[in-house]
Amino acid sequence: MNTPTPIALPTDLPDAPSAAQDEYAMRLALDQALNAQLVGEVPVGAVITHMADGVPQVIATGYNRPITTNDPTAHAEIVAVRHAAQLLGNYRLPGCTIYVTLEPCAMCAMALMHARIGRIVFAAADPKTGAVGSVLNLFDNPKLNHHTHVQGGLLADAAGSMLRDFFVERRAAIKAARDAAPNAELLPVPEVIESDFGAWG
Numbered sequence: 001m002n003t004p005t006p007i008a009l010p011t012d013l014p015d016a017p018s019a020a021q022d023e024y025a026m027r028l029a030l031d032q033a034l035n036a037q038l039v040g041e042v043p044v045g046a047v048i049t050h051m052a053d054g055v056p057q058v059i060a061t062g063y064n065r066p067i068t069t070n071d072p073t074a075h076a077e078i079v080a081v082r083h084a085a086q087l088l089g090n091y092r093l094p095g096c097t098i099y100v101t102l103e104p105c106a107m108c109a110m111a112l113m114h115a116r117i118g119r120i121v122f123a124a125a126d127p128k129t130g131a132v133g134s135v136l137n138l139f140d141n142p143k144l145n146h147h148t149h150v151q152g153g154l155l156a157d158a159a160g161s162m163l164r165d166f167f168v169e170r171r172a173a174i175k176a177a178r179d180a181a182p183n184a185e186l187l188p189v190p191e192v193i194e195s196d197f198g199a200w201g
Contacts, residue, residue, distance in 0.1 A: 021056055022121055025049055025099040026155045028058060029123070032076065033101045033162055036063035043162045046100040048084040056097070060084035076100060077108040080132035081115050092116045101159040103130035103152060109138045114149070119149045123159035127153070 023058030025047050032045025041064040049056040066072050071078060077100050085091045097119040104112060104122065109131040112120060125134045132150045139147050 009135055022099070022151075022154060023186050025056070025058065026085045026101070026121065026123060027063070029076075029099045029101050030155065030162070032063040033159065036065070036076070037162065037166055039065075040069055041065060041067055043166050043182045044100065044102045045075045045082055045122065046080040048080045048096050048098050049086070050088070050093075058098070059087050073107065075105065075108050076102075077104055078111055080115055081111055081117075090201070094118050097121060101153075102126055102156075102163065103134055104132055105130040106136075106138065113144065113146045115136060116146055119151070119155055121151045123152075123154055124156045124163060125152055 033043040037043035048060040060083035065074040103126040
């Protein structure tokens with residue numbers, strides 16, 4: 001597997017550099033979400049940064065791939081974590097921040113916990129399956145052995161619009177197929193189960 005060359009985030013961004021760098025990284029995650037959408041996956045993207053010489057660098061990216069890879073664990077966060085761990089040569093990622101366009105589910109939150117991720121920044125909340133604040137917050141559970149800083153809502157409108165548009169288009173395509181062959185029995189096709197993506201489905 002080819003690992004990406006780390007990309008330094010801009011250090012000359014105006015006003016509050018850390019907030020500007022967060023926004024820049026989330027915009028990269030939104031680009032990853034678009035990659036998912038282009039291959040028919042739910043548009044969720046993730047970017048992982050790591051501090052190097054005081055500068056956050058993008059070391060890994062990922063986007064949703066469960067349908068195209070026939071892998072139910074291939075959520076954007078998991079894909080990015082796997083790439084970051086390979087690049088750093090360590091399954092622990094304590095000095096890293098993950099930027100993800102949708103609040104992590106329980107599976108992804110636990111993977112981030114096991115990776116000892118330093119910080120989680122997400123865009124859109126997921127009121128049906130979100131596991132870092134919406135439905136539950138695994139990182140607030142005192143019985144679990146790792147806690148991290150979680151920030152939600154960064155570019156939430158952009159991420160939410162992308163998710164809503166995806167599901168509107170998906171429903172329209174299904175309706176068009178049914179209307180084109182009203183008497184035909186439509187066989188189920190591998191597609192997104194909308195309830196898996198909370199309020200966005």
